[in-house]
Amino acid sequence: MASLSFSIATSAFDPGLVPTEARNPGTPAFREAVNAFLQNEFKEFGGTATIRVDDRNISVVWDPEAKQLNPLVPIVQKLQQGKQAEGIQLLELLLSSRPDDPGVLYNLGVALSDVGRLERAEICLRRAVVMNPSDANIRVALGVALGRLDKDEEAGKVLQTAIAQDAKNPWAHRNLAAMLMKAAKPDEAISHYEAATQIQPGDQIAWLGLAEACRLTGRTKAAEDAYRSAIEIDPSSDLAEKARAGSNALAQTGFDNVKNSLPRQDAVQYCLDALQTISKMSATNVQKLALDLAMAGRSGLEVHNPNSRYRVKGLQGEFSGLAMVCFLYVVMQQIAPGADVGMDLSQEYQQAKQLFDRPKS
Amino acid sequence: MSLSETTRSVLRLVEERSGIPVHVEPDPNLPGTILAKVVMARENLLLHRVFYRPNSTTPPDYLICQQAGFILRFFAVPADRRFDFAASDAGTKAVEELVKVHPVAKMLPPQALPQLTTMLRDGLLSHLRSIPLGMRVDRWLAAEFPDLIPLQKQSILRQLEDSAVTLAPQHRQTAPKLIFDATESISAAFAAYWARRLNQPQAVLPFKSAGYLHSGEILLDIWENTPDDAANDRLIVDQWAEKLGIAGWQQWVPYSTPR
Secondary structure (H helix, E strand, O other): OOOEEEEEEHHHOOHHHOOHHHOOOOOHHHHHHHHHHHHHHHHOOOOEEEEEEOOOEEEEEEEOOOOOOOOHHHHHHHHHOOOHHHHHHHHHHHHHHOOOOHHHHHHHHHHHHHOOOHHHHHHHHHHHHHHOOOOHHHHHHHHHHHHHOOOHHHHHHHHHHHHHHOOOOHHHHHHHHHHHHHOOOHHHHHHHHHHHHHHOOOOHHHHHHHHHHHHHOOOHHHHHHHHHHHHHHOOOOHHHHHHHHHHHHHHHHHHHHHHOOOOOHHHHHHHHHHHHHHHOOOHHHHHHHHHHHHHHHHHOOOOOOOOOOEOOOOOOOOEOHHHHHHHHHHHHHHHOOOOOOOOOOHHHHHHHHHHHHOOOO | OOOOHHHHHHHHHHHHHHOOOEEEEEOOOOOOOOOEEEEOOEOOEOOEEEEEOOOOOOOOHHHHHHHHHHHHHHOOOOHHHOEEEEEOHHHHHHHHHHHHHOHHHHHOOHHHHHHHHHHHHHHHHHHHHHHHHHHHHHHHHHHHOHHHHHHHHHHHHHHHHHHHHOOOHHHHHOOOHHHHHHHHHHHHHHHHHHHHHOOOHHHHHHHHHOOOHHHHHHHHHHHHHOOOOHHHHHHHHHHHHHHOOOOOOEEEEEOOOOO
């Protein structure tokens, strides 16, 4: 067929071709309806139709030779670029010409769910499940939307079904684990988080979730490992910051349990060592050391593992996780007294300071 | 210029049936989108003159044969039933009135209005006659000279493209509604006819979108339900004019045979 190109004023468009409620030029409904009408007309011709409807003109260029690209691809790219509103508008348009397309329904449902339009998201995703019941990803998205709507019981069932359909679906495991966490069942969540991290080791959210579940159930070592994994995946991300905060909270909790309101003498000794070391350093070098210690601690420090070993620029030898935190605490007290390093070592520091300041006999 | 054997045959046919020689010449200065035209012999003009716009990529044979087809159709009826098509005084007056009240009149100097009136009037009336009769000629050419079909298709597709362009807002704004609507309804009839014949269904979409397909189909019904006899050509044109609300804008003037 021959190519086609034309342009008409919006006011010249035959209103009888669109639904009654969409006949007012200049309205979004009109634009969407005209676009949908033209897309539908070209559907049978193949090729590629480029349709532009604005408040004044309707422009159409149709190329019968151009390969029919999957229109979902550029739309999904827009969503990935954070252009949610535009992506949703395009998906709604696409849906008007493909009302039963599970791919369109799924992507639209996910996008709507992500921007909080949950009721519409639920409708789209339920429809997508009906149109393609064998796709576990669609059920996962529905489960997530239902969870966001606080329909937790049904969300859990939908996610269980997704896992039954596809036991190696990491999203199904991770989201079911999240639902179990929400239901205060961290014990049950752990196995699903573990499955998610095994299937997809780069899933930072799953590692963080696993760490939290382990922390809540007293699995300190496993929690520390999981926090560290979450940090290592992308150390500069917000999730890594959350993991650091969790790791610090875990360390503080464990530390408090151990010291039982009395200063830990190993920590006192580490603080004393630190005071002695930095007393021989210039102020500039102390500042550099503070930076190096902080950087070394960005991936987490295993304060409960006496076998952990760390090296840091500016200090000779290897240090345990607890020794590193003590060093950091002491250095920070020199630079910025009262600074929070994530662990309260004030009693140990004070005791070490007294020992350090005591006149040498 | 080397014409195909088919074209030579058609031209010979014209000379035999009309008894008048045909002169074919290129004219790169044909106005607007006109690709070819014919000036039929009359009074002191003792030959038919066929002009075509030369194009280095496409041979002119189809364009020449189509104009020859118009001559053949004209001479297919007895001499006393041959009429030239022209604008009537009523048509001229009607167009003048429409132009006067149209916003475009305020944007032009007064001395330009008669020229605009003539241009709009002649453009519409030429369309009113050439489209229905041209479709008759084209059908005959395709049936009698199938080797012309590829060039015919090429030319028709170009005309379809050109006619879709006329729907653009800038054209709509510069023509009175009655004239614009009539022109586009005729174009829609043309598009509907060729969309079916050439299996190019997309060709009607511009006219459908702009609301002219229905009126175009009505015109096409008239065309299809009128027997394909050159004696009915005036009838088709008059019926189309009536449907378009421009009845009486045209007149049929007795043809002056060459002396």
